[in-house]
Amino acid sequence: MENGKVAVVKSQSEARLAILELAHIMSVPTSLVAVLKMKVPEAIWQGGNNTPLSASQILSIVRPNGGGDAENLQRILRLLTTYAIFAEDLSSNGKRKYSLTEDQYLRAWPLVGEAVEDPTVEPFEKLHGEGAYAYCMKRPDEMSLFYASMSGMSMPHMNEMLEKYDGFKGVESLVDVGGNSGVILNMIMNKYPNILKGINFDLPDMISSAPQLPGITHVGGDALELVPAGDAIFTKWTMLTWTDEECKKVLQNCYKALPVNGKLIVCEPVSPELTDESQRTRALLSGDIFIMTMYKTKGKHRTEEQFKQLGISAGFLRFRAFHIDPYFPVLEFQK
Numbered sequence: 001m002e003n004g005k006v007a008v009v010k011s012q013s014e015a016r017l018a019i020l021e022l023a024h025i026m027s028v029p030t031s032l033v034a035v036l037k038m039k040v041p042e043a044i045w046q047g048g049n050n051t052p053l054s055a056s057q058i059l060s061i062v063r064p065n066g067g068g069d070a071e072n073l074q075r076i077l078r079l080l081t082t083y084a085i086f087a088e089d090l091s092s093n094g095k096r097k098y099s100l101t102e103d104q105y106l107r108a109w110p111l112v113g114e115a116v117e118d119p120t121v122e123p124f125e126k127l128h129g130e131g132a133y134a135y136c137m138k139r140p141d142e143m144s145l146f147y148a149s150m151s152g153m154s155m156p157h158m159n160e161m162l163e164k165y166d167g168f169k170g171v172e173s174l175v176d177v178g179g180n181s182g183v184i185l186n187m188i189m190n191k192y193p194n195i196l197k198g199i200n201f202d203l204p205d206m207i208s209s210a211p212q213l214p215g216i217t218h219v220g221g222d223a224l225e226l227v228p229a230g231d232a233i234f235t236k237w238t239m240l241t242w243t244d245e246e247c248k249k250v251l252q253n254c255y256k257a258l259p260v261n262g263k264l265i266v267c268e269p270v271s272p273e274l275t276d277e278s279q280r281t282r283a284l285l286s287g288d289i290f291i292m293t294m295y296k297t298k299g300k301h302r303t304e305e306q307f308k309q310l311g312i313s314a315g316f317l318r319f320r321a322f323h324i325d326p327y328f329p330v331l332e333f334q335k
């Protein structure tokens with residue numbers, strides 16, 4: 001009983017903290033804008049040094065003629081440190097100094113406006129000199145993190161999808177385009193033993209360290225060039241990183257790879273037509289900005305109608321949507 005009471009008190013204080021955090025949440029984006037305007041990241045970065053600097057040292061760089069309040073700048077930097085935008089260093093006798101964090105995605109976020117100024121190069125690429133996939137594939141640590149984050153986010157969703165959607169019945173060979181490590185295909189095949197042959201298709205470097213899984217053949221290639229043949233094709237969370245032209249190309253390649261009456265099963269974020277204040281709309285529209293900044297300025301979260309029209313442009317005249325999940329509906333394109 002006593003323990004129960006303690007738990008309630010703790011959760012109430014946590015709820016009060018959450019309310020206070022939410023009440024002041026605007027301080028985060030506005031502080032971020034302030035440090036970007038002052039060119040604080042550039043001052044710290046100094047040609048790649050990323051040496052921790054105190055607020056007064058930063059001010060002496062961004063305001064070479066003097067001026068500015070170091071204490072107030074430090075308050076802003078501390079807040080942004082709690083969101084891992086800066087890292088705080090206390091090793092100089094407890095004096096607070098700030099460097100940029102190592103998170104490559106976080107560092108690209110402030111460049112989101114670049115996607116409006118110049119959509120020809122992804123903001124992530126402007127910062128790192130290469131796209132997010134290429135960056136990840138060259139670094140084994142990033143690759144294992146990518147595998148883990150993909151399966152961590154996709155597996156719970158797939159569990160629910162497989163409970164409610166039975167479109168894999170009767171399929172004997174299934175290709176997963178952009179299947180990453182292959183764990184999603186493995187889940188589908190465990191639920192549907194009728195699928196005897198699974199092809200996990202992904203970019204060669206992405207697939208090179210994929211684990212061996214029963215019944216699954218890993219095939220490396222580029223879906224923009226060719227998609228392996230199967231009774232049915234599945235793809236999840238891939239089309240958002242392609243432009244409309246690229247989506248059309250991949251859909252055409254899927255069309256060619258399918259038999260008559262073959263099915264392409266797509267699981268992608270589907271944006272609403274209406275812009276409302278719901279959690280779903282916010283989640284989908286903020287994910288869309290992530291894609292614009294990190295992957296492709298003209299990749300995007302599309303509406304159901306946009307998917308239908310893309311399918312038609314590639315030859316898929318039959319289209320059905322299953323609203324199993326508010327973020328990732330299932331879209332069926334039939335040949």
Ligand SMILES: C[S@@+](CC[C@H](N)C(=O)[O-])C[C@H]1O[C@@H](n2cnc3c(N)ncnc32)[C@H](O)[C@@H]1O
Pocket residue numbers: 133150151154177178179180181184201202203206221222223224235236237238241
């Ligand atoms: C966001 S991940 C999604 C992974 C997995 N389908 C899931 O839902 O968890 C996108 C995957 O598509 C792959 N991909 C991107 N472009 C591709 C291409 N042109 N051809 C084949 N695979 C591609 C990436 O390497 C990555 O594994």
